[in-house]
Amino acid sequence: MRMLMADQGVDWTEEVVIYDDNWLKGDLKKETVFGQLPGFKDGDFTMYQSNAILRHLARNHGLYGKTPVEAAQIDMVNDGVEDLRLKYVNLIYENYENGKEDYIKALHTEHGHFERILFKNKGGKGFLVGDQISYADYNLVDMLMNHQVLAPGCFSGFPLLSAYVTRITSRPKVKAFLSSDAHKNRPINGNDKQ
Incomplete structure (x- = not known):
């Protein structure tokens, strides 16, 4: 995802989740759809699952083929x-x-x-x-x-x-x-x- 966004000139901010602190002791895990990361926010839209995120980025940046x-x-x-x-x-x-x-x-x-x-x-x-x-x-x-x-x-x-x-x-x-x-x-x- 990072390589794709860098190559396409997409600016992003990354929030690094520390396993013991943010993940185990916080509410973040409860907020995720399947209890796992990564997560991706695009405006008000939040999604999870690496390949779903990749396909979302691909559709938005013309990286899904021509046909x-x-x-x-x-x-x-x-x-x-x-x-x-x-x-x-x-x-x-x-x-x-x-x-x-x-x-x-x-x-x-x-x-x-x-x-x-x-x-x-x-x-x-x-x-x-x-x-x-x-x-x-x-x-x-x-x-x-x-x-x-x-x-x-x-x-x-x-x-x-x-x-x-x-x-x-x-x-x-x-x-x-x-x-x-x-x-x-x-x-x-x-x-x-x-």
Whole structure:
């Protein structure tokens, strides 16, 4: 979400929730729809759920493809990113010590899916779907940057994926955001495992 908003020139204010203070002892958890964060406020409208927020931002900023078919393809690819993110979250929060080696081995297969998706769209020279960036691109790049920290060299054998991450993270506003303290000082995961 942050990368998308930075790239689209959206100004935002972030409220960091401290687990023990704001969350456990406060009323914030009761206010959330499903008892979890993140939350997003857009004027008087408040919503929760990361992917719902991403899709809301995508619709508001023209990041949902040019046709209904492109929108469906973007949703499909993003669901694939989320399947991978669930595996990653399980590793990081539930099975890090025993599962890291197997997770890293499986990255070859997982990255292969996205390499093929890129190749099918103009030989991998652009985005996941169509000829403009979508919310799924930001979501995938975020996930792949986590993989680069977890397993340096994990793009070996995936030249399109490697070039894609470089291309997206080199966009001027994305690059500025990724270089900012707002990004660099944020832990990748809440438990400091990476």
